[in-house]
Amino acid sequence: MDRNVIICRSILENPAVTQRDLSKELSVSLGTVNNLMKECIEKNYFVIESKNDSYTLLPAGQALLDRHKVDGALIIAAGFGSRFVPLTFETPKGLLEVIGERMIERQIRQLHEVGITDITIVVGYLKEKFEYLIDKYHVKLLYNPEYSHKNTLTTIYHAREVLRGRNMYVLSSDNWMRHNMYHAYEGGAWYSSSYMEGETSEWCLDYNKKGRILNVSVGGCDQWVMYGPVFFSKSFSEQFLPVLEAYYNLPGTEPFYWENVFMEMLSGEAARKLPQLPEANLEPEMFINRRPAHEVYEFENLEELRRFDIKYQHTSDNQAMKLISQVFHVKESEITEIQCLKSGMTNKSFLFKIKDCRYICRIPGPGTDLLINRKEEKAVYDALAGYGISENVIYFDGETGYKISEFYEGAHNADPHNQEEIALCMDIVRKLHQSGLKVDHSFDIRERIDFYENLCMTYGDTLFEDYNHVRKQMVELLDKLDSLNHEKVLSHIDPNVDNLLILPSGDIRLIDWEYAGMCDPLMDISMCAIYSYYTQEETDGLMEIYLKRKPTGEERFTVYAYMALGGFLWALWAVYKASLGEEFGEYTIIMYRYAKNYYKKCMEITDM
Known part of the structure; x- marks a missing residue:
């Protein structure tokens, strides 16, 4: 550090600067400052104006500063x-x-x-x-x-x-x-x-x-x-x-x-x-x-900012904070221990505490207003209320999709490779399918494929090189499934392990019902398999756990067909989301491979 620069700069900024001021600025003793001043005077950087105890910067001093000018x-x-x-x-x-x-x-x-x-x-x-x-x-x-x-x-x-x-x-x-x-x-x-x-x-x-x-x-x-x-x-x-x-x-x-x-x-x-x-x-x-x-x-977090700027104790001008304040009838300062949760593939969520209880607030991600019907999602939650299947929802806005739900202390996500945990998860999925609950809307995978395809085309995204060929294969599977005419029941559609919580009590909660609707129940088995990146052998084992017996040829075909269609659908979904600036790494390719590989497996089934 060139201390002479600091001295010349201080004189330029304040010709009446004192040696005590310079001592503080340089973090050195008064004796050191005195020696530095003598050195600068010898180099003709400045002179002392004795009549008013001030300093005048000389051309040599200005030249020194010019070499150290901030760009x-x-x-x-x-x-x-x-x-x-x-x-x-x-x-x-x-x-x-x-x-x-x-x-x-x-x-x-x-x-x-x-x-x-x-x-x-x-x-x-x-x-x-x-x-x-x-x-x-x-x-x-x-x-x-x-x-x-x-x-x-x-x-x-x-x-x-x-x-x-x-x-x-x-x-x-x-x-x-x-x-x-x-x-x-x-x-x-x-x-x-x-x-x-x-x-x-x-x-x-x-x-x-x-x-x-x-x-x-x-x-x-x-x-x-x-x-x-x-x-x-x-x-x-x-x-x-x-x-x-x-x-x-x-x-x-x-x-x-x-x-x-x-x-x-x-x-x-x-x-x-x-x-x-x-x-x-x-x-x-x-x-x-x-x-x-x-x-x-x-500022490390909102709590520090609140202590520094009293405004944030009353209002942060943030939509989610305002909502929580209104729902729980508390001041924003009473919303504490806020923690960002890992952003989901569709939403953003954060954890917060009010008094002694913790909750999760979900905020819909960009573009989800096109993808999710929040009124239908709310209808599913209303139907499930009191059945001990879904999470406990404190607040749900069917227009915006904002959701506040109870946080389950000590809960963990199911392990897709733990047979005991997967068996518990299939119990709750089976309970849902056998509940007799109904809603007025369905999950139509043919319509969803058309919808996502149109979104991708609208945004000009390049689809896969062999897309048209694979698309014809998917239509073939859809037509075959329609001919089977399976009964529709209330299904989750997205029962991946991230949405299956195992509570300390051993109870299971199936959370996040954005895609739920009336559908062939075997689609839930297919979606669980592809989200867990299961092999064919693991998928066959999952079917046996759910059915509590070996599947028939028709059931195997149905699960494989929905795995192919689900992979195709979610690959299109990921391509569209990428057009909004959200990338999901290899997920798109993995899903597209499920579409192609499980179409082939469907064609190999002869015992229908």
Whole structure:
């Protein structure tokens, strides 16, 4: 860190700055400041105006500053912010307001105040929400296509050309700084740091007398930690970016933060992993920038934000939070222990607590209004009420699909390869089929295939190369099933193990009835099989468990046919969802293989 730059900068910003002020800014003694001032005067960086005890910056001092001018800022805003669910289901974390101002806008404004206007924002999740900033602040947006499954190492990788050869701030969109800590000039690379008393899980810093960071360790006690903004100097980026690029291509670094790379450079681990890189590249020079208490904030969750900004104790302006408040007749501040659950393939859900009870709130995912009839789903829940088959639903909106249900403490999903658990699950499926319950709508797989096919065609998605051939095979199966004319009963349609809960008592709950309707009951067996990625042998075993006997040839044909049709249907579903920006990896191919393979198996059955 060039301390002379900091002194010249302070004089430029305030000609009447005192040595005590500089001592605080540099975190050094008054004696050290006095020696630094003498050195700067000898180099003709500034002179002392004795008549008013102020300083005048000289051309040499300005030239020094010009070599350390900040070129711009990179703001990281690609992530989801799972600890701020449900707010971040609607709004990226950086766009949340704190004391009446959006966090990212506060940082942009602070940058503008010191003349930094070249700002690039790396976006990913809900990227469209940031578009307005282009017009309002003339920022640039850079999209990170890997934001959903990789960490900030990847974010910096995609933005590396924005940083290369430039002096740049690297900021997080969800930081909040009480005072403006940015400057037009910086003396070297630094990482903002706050002091944490007691045990902490933050990234702790070891540094030498000059403030150079020597080591980073995760977790510690009574230490200065990485907290808030960072500054990448040209020289730091020159060392750091080649290493980060190499790490990007190393297997297993997908969950890495960019700080993991820096940490391993300091520890020597990077030298071990990358022996081909010059040793000079592996000795990065970055300094600690110790900040006063209560200046930098990284809000970890909604509870912290509530304590800081009283507004969030009353209203978050979030639809789900408002709904919960109304349903349970409580203030939003009484909704606690909010936790993001793994997003389903159709919906988003989160766990929350009111008083001593926990519940799950389901929010329909994008595009589901086209795929799911919520009034029909509500009719199924109404029919099931009191039968001990489905989850206990506290609230259901047949228009929006918002659902609040009881959370079962200690419950677990069934294991598709545990025969005892699968037997219990088939008991509840059989109970449903034999219940005599009826609703006014059916699940028509022929109609659903036509529907999803039209959606895919409308959105211009390329279907499979042999689609037309396989489509004719599916029609053949549909016609054969129609001729069998099996009785229709209330069926779940989606009885995969993620929707089968085993309670501590041993009771079973079949949850999430979005596709349920009157249907051939054997379709439930088929869907359970393909969702569990069962082999033919495992599927035959599942039929025996459900039927409590060996299946007939017609029953085997029916289950195999619905497996083929179900695979075809859900492959189309996944293609359509991909057009909305949601990817499900190999799921699409696996489902399409079920369509083709089980059509062949149907053709092999002769004992019908």
